[in-house]
Amino acid sequence: MxxxxxxxxxxxxxxxxxxxxxxxxxxxxxxxxxxxxxxxxxxxxxxxxxxxxxxxxxxxxxxxxxxxxxxxxxxxxxxxxxxxxxxxxxxxxxxxxxxxxxxxxxxxxxxxxxxxxxxxxxxxxxxxxxxxxxxxxxxxxxxxxxxxxxxxxxxxxxxxxxxxxxxxxxxxxxxxxxxxxxxxxxxxxxxxxxxxxxxxxxxxxxxxxxxxxxxxxxxxxxxxxxEAPGEVPRSGPPPVGGRVVAPWFGCLSGTQARALAALAPSVVVTPWRSIVLPAAHPSLADAGFFVDPSTPGVALSACIGSPGCAKSHADVRAEASRVAAALPVSLRAHFSGCDRRCGRPRGDHVDVVAADDGGCFVDGQRFSSVDEWREGRV
Structure with a gap:
């Protein structure tokens, strides 16, 4: 330092x-x-x-x-x-x-x-x-x-x-x-x-x-x-629930965007890929939003993966979706298609990176597949 x-x-x-x-x-x-x-x-x-x-x-x-x-x-x-x-x-x-x-x-x-x-x-x-x-x-x-x-x-x-x-x-x-x-x-x-x-x-x-x-x-x-520097409050992201909703992997369909626009004059897109509305709208669950923090997959994130990115070794969003229900709801994990780790969140999270042979690294540890890692957790 x-x-x-x-x-x-x-x-x-x-x-x-x-x-x-x-x-x-x-x-x-x-x-x-x-x-x-x-x-x-x-x-x-x-x-x-x-x-x-x-x-x-x-x-x-x-x-x-x-x-x-x-x-x-x-x-x-x-x-x-x-x-x-x-x-x-x-x-x-x-x-x-x-x-x-x-x-x-x-x-x-x-x-x-x-x-x-x-x-x-x-x-x-x-x-x-x-x-x-x-x-x-x-x-x-x-x-x-x-x-x-x-x-x-x-x-x-x-x-x-x-x-x-x-x-x-x-x-x-x-x-x-x-x-x-x-x-x-x-x-x-x-x-x-x-x-x-x-x-x-x-x-x-x-x-x-x-x-x-x-x-x-x-x-x-x-x-x-x-004055002397002090401790700065760091509350982090507001949890999903109430006025805070989130789409899967931060991806809004046109239908979802129009649903938001119909409910509020404006919204706030957060750096945690969630959206804050002026009031709670539980009905947004029917439009495919996370509205409940106990829903499987709510704490998962992923880069675009393949086929959208030529550098990605896997369709990491499909992999994350497939294993979401078997993971603890509170587990914050980010799935990356390569070691660039695009879109990874700040703060503590499990780092899942696809390897070029179908395997993956989880917090640096080698696994033959995402399933091998998942099965070791449950």
């Missing part, structure tokens, strides 16, 4: 240095799609996961008309469309008309996590407007992540590059000791992002550059007061 500090302030921050990225940032967006085995993939940014009913209906229509018919929830509270034609201009036109592309030059940098509560809606909207108003922030890497936490700790543990958590300013999930009032929260986050752009070199994330981290801290410190 090393520390970023300043002789004029006792504030310190634990850091871990990792290797600087040597390749270009290829984070997908709407204008810069990613080529997958099932066609082009476009990522649509939803500020803080907020999306209106009208936008949901249009997204579902775009998926049906231009893609594979489904909306795929991401670990940053965004949505992806798959199976698209590469460089098809119709998607951008339709999303812009729906208000989902307010500033094309900034569309890949609008990465904001936020607590799924109305108390921070105004801050999320103000942050998006402020980021889009600063031309140099279009140069942010697509991996740079902002977060706004109401103080409950919902997203404070997601290791966003910069987080405002009910006054506490965090860098890479660690409390800096800087305290910024609510009316300066957006200013602090934008100031931090500008300092990162100016000092990042080749780094994509703040955790990759001690120099950039120090510059960000120095830029934000005058906007607040300083």
């Amino acid at each position: 090393s520390r970023a500090d300043d002789s004029t302030c006792t504030t310190s921050l634990k850091v871990t240095i990792v290797e600087i990225r040597q390749r270009a940032d290829a984070c997908p967006g709407v204008f810069a799609t990613h080529d997958a085995a099932d066609g082009a993939l476009a990522r649509v940014r939803l500020p803080g996961g907020r999306v209106t009913a009208a936008q949901l209906r249009e997204l579902a229509a775009c998926a049906a008309d231009l893609g594979d018919g489904e909306l795929h929830l991401t670990s940053r509270g965004n949505l992806q469309l798959r199976g698209l034609e590469r460089d098809d201009p119709r998607l951008a036109r339709r999303l812009a008309a729906a208000g989902l592309l307010p500033r094309p030059s900034h569309e890949r940098v609008r990465n904001y996590l936020a607590s799924p509560v109305p108390e921070v809606d105004d801050l999320v909207a103000a942050l998006d407007e402020a980021v889009c108003a600063v031309p140099e922030l279009a140069a942010l890497p697509g991996r740079f992540l902002f977060a706004i936490d109401s103080g409950r700790g919902d997203v404070a543990g997601e290791r966003a590059d910069v987080t405002w958590c009910d006054g506490a300013f965090l860098i890479d999930g660690e409390d800096t000791g800087v305290r910024v009032p609510r009316d300066r929260a957006v200013d602090a986050l934008v100031t931090a992002a500008r300092a990162f752009v100016a000092s990042r070199g080749d780094a994509w994330r703040l955790r990759e550059s001690a120099a950039a981290r120090a510059q960000v801290l120095a830029a934000v410190r005058p906007l607040g007061t300083v």
Whole structure:
């Protein structure tokens, strides 16, 4: 461990240095799609996961008309469309008309996590407007992540590059000791992002550059007061149940998207591939949503797997679905088709990775099949 500090302030921050990225940032967006085995993939940014009913209906229509018919929830509270034609201009036109592309030059940098509560809606909207108003922030890497936490700790543990958590300013999930009032929260986050752009070199994330981290801290410190860093609340994801529902593997069909749009004027897509509604709707179970935390499979997640991804060694979603009923309901496990482990959740979970010969590795231990691992648990 090393520390970023300043002789004029006792504030310190634990850091871990990792290797600087040597390749270009290829984070997908709407204008810069990613080529997958099932066609082009476009990522649509939803500020803080907020999306209106009208936008949901249009997204579902775009998926049906231009893609594979489904909306795929991401670990940053965004949505992806798959199976698209590469460089098809119709998607951008339709999303812009729906208000989902307010500033094309900034569309890949609008990465904001936020607590799924109305108390921070105004801050999320103000942050998006402020980021889009600063031309140099279009140069942010697509991996740079902002977060706004109401103080409950919902997203404070997601290791966003910069987080405002009910006054506490965090860098890479660690409390800096800087305290910024609510009316300066957006200013602090934008100031931090500008300092990162100016000092990042080749780094994509703040955790990759001690120099950039120090510059960000120095830029934000005058906007607040300083105290000894403390423990930050980290409540983690709200469990499924009540107002929180989730589709299998974070995959929304058009029917499901329209069902949500019919029930609420807006919903929040969370970074845990669940959806928060203004009120509970148990009837959504009939539409294929998890609405009860005791339902088998509710804690399982998986990458897209084959045939959607050419790098995947298995259809991991089919495998996870097949064994879900035989696993403990509370078991949090992520099934990956290769060692890239796309979409894996943050926090403790069982790591199931397909091998190239039909076997798998579970938390690093070799098994001849998923069934061999499952049978050892029951």
